[in-house]
Amino acid sequence: MRYGIVGAAGRMGGEIKRAFAAHELCYSLDLDGERVDGTPQVLLDFSLPSALPATMEAVRRFGCALVVGTTGLSDDQIGELKKLGDSAAVVQSFNFAAGVTLLRMILRDFAPLLSDWDLEICETHHNKKKDAPSGTAIMLRDATGRDCPTHSLRVGGVPGDHSAVFANDGEVLTLSHRAISRSVFALGALKAAEFAAEAAPGFYSFEEVLSCGRRR
Amino acid sequence: MRYGIVGAAGRMGGEIKRAFAAHELCYSLDLDGERVDGTPQVLLDFSLPSALPATMEAVRRFGCALVVGTTGLSDDQIGELKKLGDSAAVVQSFNFAAGVTLLRMILRDFAPLLSDWDLEICETHHNKKKDAPSGTAIMLRDATGRDCPTHSLRVGGVPGDHSAVFANDGEVLTLSHRAISRSVFALGALKAAEFAAEAAPGFYSFEEVLSCGRRR
């Protein structure tokens, strides 16, 4: 797969290059200009909202697919990406961790069948993390459709653990996710890029990328 | 709810009476005969295959629903229960633990989306358990559609833990079930009885009982 990166010099750009080691980087766009070594099949943008117009222009120019993980996009910008989906395969998400996304899907599908079980959520992060509960814990709780107690441990250098603990009088069902490293997001981006490079034009969520195994 | 028990004097009969404490026991059938104190809305049979004819006769007599958890039923007997489903609500399953059943459903639905993750199954039971892996571990592995390594710990008096561990380079997703006590099965029977007492005639699985929250 030939791919391009917007924000190649940034931290996430570096992660992407590592995760895409088996593929060919043929385009990069940074503050100091663009570098074109070929025609990418897919472009990845995990940079800043201000970069989006240049990114979309490049997608149109190359006739390629797009994976966008930029946070802080406005509703207008999301609207423009949807329009771009008429002519290109566009995958957009604010979280490209596959495991977290799958756990959210499981909770959304199965929490209704566990409505007569007690539920509490537990998450553990490094001691530098200021907010509690974590954004991911809130997202998972929202997926259950329930307002349950949430416990936040802040210890050492833990990258991020999340557990949803369901229990009734005779059983405990625990659904847990643990992040090992930051490469998580780049691996999710790789999955999305492989999907987008093959997909028909459209505006896709990361859930749809992950679910494509289901539909086959 | 007015209910009846076949095999009221057995261990499972005792568990059911405890779990159904809020309901009215008005019929029981045992080796030493039957005792009728009213018309049950639902009959529960967790006894032996040989009791099934008498059970089915009672269901027809009372025009009530049936929950059958008897193990070792023959294909012919299952066929007769299906026929009974034409005129009565019949719930039949070999395992009435809700958590195990839900975990199996989660694995069946989501393992295809985790096909590029590694998977191993780990189970822990008391040191009296002879077989390994446990029947439940095999059932869960079958639900994933994958032939993965399975680890069996046999220590102390653990009633039964099962975990499916999925991992890729950056994340671990662990789906775990833990049995607390034997009341599990009676609680599942209660759920099935409440469902059956209200349901239209039909032959239902325990999965369908648990899924009815989903359809509403």
Next chain:
Amino acid sequence: MRYGIVGAAGRMGGEIKRAFAAHELCYSLDLDGERVDGTPQVLLDFSLPSALPATMEAVRRFGCALVVGTTGLSDDQIGELKKLGDSAAVVQSFNFAAGVTLLRMILRDFAPLLSDWDLEICETHHNKKKDAPSGTAIMLRDATGRDCPTHSLRVGGVPGDHSAVFANDGEVLTLSHRAISRSVFALGALKAAEFAAEAAPGFYSFEEVLSCGRRR
């Protein structure tokens, strides 16, 4: 081992009889009087403070050992038990769960070596439990000599889980205890009785019973 029970008719009396099935019950003392079928080597009292005088009289009469797990003993009563220790082996504790006691010992010995690690305690109990954190969690925290955050989950019918989670930038060390059933306390009493039946006169803690493997 020939043993006797004070409060044989109570719940804990029943648990003790089950745990001591391999031994010979030859004495019992209850509200309705005593029953003597032989000379016990050790007497067990897990009843009420008001029973202590009769218990101590019986220990002196039989020249036997004593295991006391009665809660709510006064300082005066503890003093009298210590005096009894001059002529009999007396084991006294307010908690005969071996695992909890061992975890407390581990935390007391090793928390000083983990002083530069973060520490949080997590405990899970059934939803009927009113107090939080649990008495055991407080006892374990005290054993660490640190005032750390404690999280209490109250879900389903969980008998009681406790974890001490230590973490630094590169590692997590988790020390966990899980109660499976109420037989825990009777099993601890058995261990104490076996110790007391062989021990020289003295006033012993349950820790000393558990540590005797160490000293040998």
Next chain:
Amino acid sequence: MRYGIVGAAGRMGGEIKRAFAAHELCYSLDLDGERVDGTPQVLLDFSLPSALPATMEAVRRFGCALVVGTTGLSDDQIGELKKLGDSAAVVQSFNFAAGVTLLRMILRDFAPLLSDWDLEICETHHNKKKDAPSGTAIMLRDATGRDCPTHSLRVGGVPGDHSAVFANDGEVLTLSHRAISRSVFALGALKAAEFAAEAAPGFYSFEEVLSCGRRR
């Protein structure tokens, strides 16, 4: 603290520099020669056995302490380090992960008190790891003095989890270690260097470094 590194250009050298960011690097020794910017209080050598003579010469020249984590040292080399301990504080270990070392100490101290509990060990590592059980699992099992079943999961990118699971009829006691990152070893080296810089001459193990909190 002023410190020096033997093998500064290697991977472990880089880790040490990160972990020692608050301290002053004033000496380095590499294949391409040495660089002296001051007199180190402690020298760290996590390189190759062949470097040891030059390392020991530098320790004598500077009159400084030494922390050695080199693997594959011969008995003769260990003997020379012990002799060096007559005039300098020398800390030598083959594993500078504090948590693993503490878990080994806990198991060595407490396994004898758990001799009537069942025990199994479970470890999880990334799928690139060829050996099973892991060297650490074997070391922990040796520390228990028991020959227990050991289970090895090989999934995804897990850096390394180890659990010792003790259970009797009523309780489960689980002692677990989890590595978060490779910085573990450099953090242990830092702890050892801080100890050595202050210590009297002697030949110390990493256990003694970790235990010094106990003696205070």
